[in-house]
Amino acid sequence: MPSEIFENTLNSGHENLRHFVRVGYPALVNNSQQLSQRTPLNFWEREALPVAIRCVIFSAGLGIYTLAVLSLHLGLASRAALLAIAIVGTVTSTWASGRLESLVLKRLHASKSAITSDGHVIRRKPDTTKDGDPSRSGELNDQPNAGESETWPSSEVGRVRHRDVDTHLKPGRVGNYEFTTSGAASGVETPPQRHGSLTEPQTFVTKVAYALPALASELGARRLEIREAFELHGLARETVASLSELADIWVQRILSDLLVRAPTLKKGFALLAIGAYGRRQLFPYSDLALLFLFENEHAEAGARPGIAELSRHLWELGFRVSTVGRTIEECQRIDDDNLEFHLDLLDRRFLGGDHEMYASSGSQVFARAERRARLVLTAQLVRVTRQRYARYGNTVFHLEPNVKETPGGMRDYVATSWLRRIAHDSKGLPEHTEPKEEQAASAVDFLSAIRCFLHYRNERNDDTLTYELQDAAAKRGVGVGDGVARTTTEWMRLYFRHAQKLNRQLLPFLEQKAPIALTLRQRLLTATRAPKVGSDKGRVFTVREGLLEVIDQSALSDSAVTYSLFAEEARTGTPLSREAERCIGYILTHPLPSKNKPISWATLRDILSSDYPGVALRSMQRLSLLTEILPEFAIIDSLVVRDFYHRYTVDEHSLRTIEHLQELAEPPDERGAHFASVWKAVGRRHLLILSLLLHDVGKGMPVEDHISGSLAALESAAERLQLLPEEKAEVQFLIEHHLEMSFILQRRDIFDPSTVSAFASTVGTPERLQRLCLMTYADIRAVNPEALTPWKAEMLSQLFYATLNHFSRSLDNDRLQANDEAVLLHHLRDLASGVNKAEIGHFLEGFPRRYLGMHSAAEIAAHFYMYQKFSAEPVQTELTVTGRAFSLTLLTVDRPALFATVAGVLAGWGLNIIKADAFANSSGVVLSTFHFTDLHHTLEQNPREIERFRRSLVDVVNGKSPLEPYLKRQKSSDHALGSHVQTRIDFDDSASAHSTLMQIITQDRPGLLYEISSALTRIDCNVEVALIDTENQKAIDVFYLTVQREKLTPQKKELLLDLLRRTLR
Amino acid sequence: MRGGPTQWREEMQDFLYILWIIAKGFIVASVILLCGRGLAVESKWLFGDGKEDWSVEVIKVLSDLFAILAFISLAVRDLRKYLKFGS
Known part of the structure; x- marks a missing residue:
């Protein structure tokens, strides 16, 4: 009976072995490569060979040079040739010695390996087998068929999981060791053997195989008990410990059986548990990672048959073993290719074998090697x-x-x-x-x-x-x-x-x-000196190693300081260090009532409108501060909403939308590049970010349509944060329509003008369009990394530009009628106390409707104040700094060449206009806004110059001083950039009832706007409306032009076209 | 904690390893210098009695140069390895 069991095992083993060699072996090699790598070179090969190679190469070089000297004497070569040979010889010798060394060492590695017929490289141990057959016994270090896989039948005996990828293993080979079958003895076909002559294999196999069925059922019963205990009590710690303990007992039992039968193994061999098993965290179907540690290669050769049996029996008992064998010397070598093995080794645990060897040398060697390779291991x-x-x-x-x-x-x-x-x-x-x-x-x-x-x-x-x-x-x-x-x-x-x-x-x-x-110096002269940290007196936080650190922790008791820290994060994109987060977290849980004021909308607005709001919001979320400020957000905290497309929880999705937007400052790929300029130009970012925070909040509410839930959340948030009515309306619009553009992309023809026109009428203003477009981009992108395909990004961008174009063409026809704007007038009257509606109405009458979209109520109120001061000073100016640029508002009565004059002064001061607009109301008052950057930092570094600049501007506009001296200041390097953008000039008479639309697309450069507007002045063109924009190096300028209150005649157009072409050449 | 016997031992081991690198370099350099001197003597015999002393000197100088280069190439290789993984 026992022989029958053995024969059956062997038969199935042979069948499985073939299967394994064909499929399982390559996969196993692929995954166990890290574990199985080791360096077979000895000390002399490693150290003496490079010395010898250099001696030979350099001496040979010297010999050749001597021959060259000799040939000079014999008149066969010139001195120049001698010099050339000397130089070439020096370089070549240096290069060749390094090259030859790597070649020889590689060959040496290869000579210790043999290539099997199926293309796997099997490393041969130093010749320990008697007949020296290279195909016998070894381990795997490379294979060409990585990735090949196949499903194994359910009757498989076991599976090996090397690292993280499951591979399957049948009896016939265990871990890195081939087990020996004794089929020949029992008349069964014998699979090819890799081992050399073995002394006692039959004894082990027969005796252990005989007892296996009984052992397996005993173990199975114990496993079942552990499972039932887990299902009853659900205690994981006990389950994991019991499984580890069970594995310990059985591994040690089989090992002790082995040691009794092969007493030679008692010396120079130890069995260690490593990885998860080593730290006693064995889950029900986890691998059993075992290290066979040998004192030297001789011990390894002697132990090989025995450990192969040990591994196989563990497999047959249902343990998923993952084994590796190493000598002590090999364990102390930490190289690039075996770092993962050494990480697993950190959790080593002695299981059995020669404890004396392990304690006296093995553990010391490990500790020393780990100490030395600390940096490399950490980095890995x-x-x-x-x-x-x-x-x-x-x-x-x-x-x-x-x-x-x-x-x-x-x-x-x-x-x-x-x-x-x-x-x-x-x-x-x-x-x-x-x-x-x-x-x-x-x-x-x-x-x-x-x-x-x-x-x-x-x-x-x-x-x-x-x-x-x-x-x-x-x-x-x-x-x-x-x-x-x-x-x-x-x-x-x-x-x-x-x-x-x-x-x-x-x-x-x-x-x-x-x-x-x-460095070598640092290693040799390791100093006990700690790095000196400079004192940061008076500052609450500082940046160290790219992270915001809190210096004065006591200052954090004031919530205003804490919020300023988040504002700094949002401004600079520098994240908080974990230590700073810990400090803030502590303060938040132990607040001082007097200093714990709730965040104001103004502070939150600063954070949300910065360049990196996602960085600050992420920290705020980690500290649970976000849900404190915006309790509506708490409803989607870690909320899983089952969806075919979404990959992340709802809160994570919302934060990712914001992070994707801030990435647009430096777009990570082509998809983002379409929207980078829109992100840079978009105004009132805080409303966009607030919309993104709230847009999916409804998903956590028991409502049918999440948008209605999100709008309800906005109501409460707006009331608490005291949002202005128009701010609330804007957020409301964005939330309500955040799926609109996606819908149009998927269900409508975006090239159909009626689609664009209908969408434009829904959106209302170009500024709102920018925000909606960015919101759509971020929303799709944050669903999962593949959701926004390049094609979809392209389509979204096309829809955006088609709609924007539509706005530019319909702008002049859509003028404000003060009587229709009762709500706005009422609100403005509240803001500008002491004035009546009629006065405000008089000011607004005739402005294009777009004016309302581009400016908030507060800004319009400020413009109205300027308008009121008109009688005292006919040219009103206001200069503000907005982040990276300056913003100049100029209010005056329309006059010839006004736009050209202002543009000229700005150019003369070296200021580069990036955006501008000019609107006139029906009483001839022109409101121009110029956004510009200070190329030479004149205004930035000399605040006194700001007043001088303002004065000069007013004087030139009033005609008190000439423009020419300013123009002379303009640098001749203006055209230095060269023209990368093809200049395009288009006219359109159909866009407006009484003006001609002219669109210019050209290469941007300082003074460009002045040149264009001067050309317009020269042929008596009046600028009714101007919209100036810059996209990277591309200037996109739209002008609504009239000549004597009429559209441009064909002759005028031709003249203007010719003039502009010459100017912009 | 820095300092202490373990660190002292590690430092000493590092120091010895550096010495070993230098020693290897010296071995290579010495072999090449010997070859150079040998060739110089041979060439003197070939070229005749002291008539072509300059070529002998050239070979000597070149052998010095080769010895230095061999030393540096070996030391650089070893030091790179050492800085990455320790001795």
Whole structure:
């Protein structure tokens, strides 16, 4: 009977072996490459060979040179040739010695390997087998068929999981070792053997195989007990510990059996648990990572048959083993290609074998090697973690997270504990405290419970928490402890909370700059000097290593200071350090009532309208401050909404929209490049960002249409934040129509003018169009990384520009009638107290409707104040600094060449106009706004010059001083950039009832606007409306022109065209 | 914690490894210098009695140069490896 069992095992083993060699082997090699790499070169090969090679090469070079000298004497060569040979010889010798060395060492590696018939390289051990057959015994280090995979039948005996990718393994080969069959003895066809002559294999195989069925059923019963205990009590920690303990018992049992039968193994061999098994975190279907440690290669050769049997028996008992064999000398070598193995080795645990060898030399060697390679190991771990984060979109908040791999998963915990261990004796690394450990423990328990649950449910090593399993886990209250059922939403929130805890513990390590190997001098003369930190007196925070650090923690008790920190983040894009976040978090939970004022809309507006609002909002979310400021946001906190397209939770999606917008400052790809200029030009960004924060809040409400829910949330938010009515209306519009552009892209023909016209009438103003377009871009992009295809981005951009064009052409016809704007007039009267409606109406009458879209009520009120001061000073100016540019508002009565004059003064002062507009009302008052940058920093660095600039502008406009002296200042380098943009000039008479529209697209340069407007003046053209815009290097200028209150005649157009072409050449 | 016997041992080991790198360089340089001198002597015999002393000198100088280059190339290789992984 026992021989029958053995024969059956062997038969199936042989069948499986063939299958394994064909499919499983390449996959195994691919995944175990890191583990199985080792350097087979000995000391002399490593150290003496380079010396010898250099001796030979340089001596040979010298020999050749001597021959050259000799040939000179014999008259065969000239002195120049001798010199050339000397130079070439020197360079060549240096290059050749390095090249030859790498070639020889590579060959040496290869000579210790053999290439199998199926293309796999099998490294041969130094000749330890008697017959020296290179195809025998070895380990894998390369293979060409990576990625090949095949589904194995369910009757497979076991699977190996090397690293993270499942590979399947059949009996016939275990880990890096080929097991030996004794089929020949029992008359069964024998598979090809890799091992050399073995002394005792038959004994092991026969005896252990005989007992296997009974052992397997005993083990199976114990496993079932553990599973039932988990299902009854849901205690993950106990389950994981029991599984590890069970594995320990059985590994040690089989090992001790082996040691009794092969006493030679008692010396020079130790079995270690590494990786998850080493740290006693064995989940139901996790791998059993084992290291066979040998004192030397001789010990390894002797132990090989025995350990192959050990591995095979573990497989047959249902353990998923992943094995690796190393000598002590190999373990102390840490190279680029075996760093992951050394990371696994950090969790080593002695299981059995020669303890004396392990304790006296092995553990010391490991510790020394780890100390030495601390920097390299840390850098590798940080790199691997960053790659993993990038793979999962750098966020914890996935709708169907992988409990092990996604940020916040169990790998984060392992990486944190490794980094702590590697860095335990180095300074400057994040401090590890007991509260942190407690927090981590509760999170680890929760996640461990989920992993156990998933393994048992899937009956395989699969850690993806799918929607279906989320429901099942929530119903059972997995990980919560009380076993009470929760709603899926509630339970997933718990999951994300725990995942965030683990994630936060790892992030401080990742924030550190990647360790750089110290210079030789630093290594030899390691000083105990700590880096000197300069004092930052009087400042609350400072930037260190690209992070905002709090210097004066006591100042944070004032919430205004805290908000200023977020404002700084939003302004500069410099994130808070984890330590600063910790300080703020502490203060927020221990507030001083007197200094804990709620944030005002003005402060929040500053944050939202900055260049990097996403950076500040992300910190605020981590500190739960965002939900304090905007309680409406709390409803979507970690909210999973099941959707075919969305990849992230609703709050994560909303924050990502904002981050995608701020990325547009330097667009990451072509899709973003379409919208970069729109982002730079868009006004009232804070309204756009607020809309994005609230646009999906309705998804957390029990309403049919999430938009109506979001609008309801806006009502309460607007009331609390005290938004102005027009601000609220703008946000309301954006939320209400945030799906409009997507809808048109998918369901309408965007090239049909009626579609564009209908959409333009819905949107109303170009400024609103900009905001809606950006919102649509960000919303689609944040759904998942692939949602915004380049084609979709292109279509969105086309719809935007078609609508914008439509606005430019219909602008002049759409004039304001004061009587129709009762609400606005009422509001303006409130803002400008002491004036009557009629006066305001008189001022507004006749302005294009677009004027209202471009300016807020407060700005219009300010313009009206300027209008009121007209009698005292006929030219009113106001200069403000708006972030990166200056903004000049000029109000005066229309006069010839007004636009050209202002543009000329600005050009004369070296100021580059990036945007401008000019509107006239029906009483002939012109309101011009110029946005410009200060090319030579004249106004920025000399605040006194601002007054002089204003004075000169007023004098030139009033005719008190001439324009020419200013124009002489203009640099001759104006045309230096050359023309990259093809100049295009178009006229359109149909766009307006009484003006001719002229659109100029040309290369931007300082003074351009002055040149164009001078040309217009020269042929007596009057500028009714002007819209000046700049997109990178492209100037897009639209003018509504009249000559004596009539449209331009064809002759005038021709004349103007000719003049402009000559000017812009 | 910095300092202490472990660090002292590590530093000493590093120092010895640097010495080993230098020693290897010296071995290479010495071999090349010996070759150079040998060739110089041979060439003197070839070219005749002291008539072509300059060529002997040239070979000597070049052998010095080659020795220095070999030293540097070996040391650079070893130091790069050392700075990355330690001794």
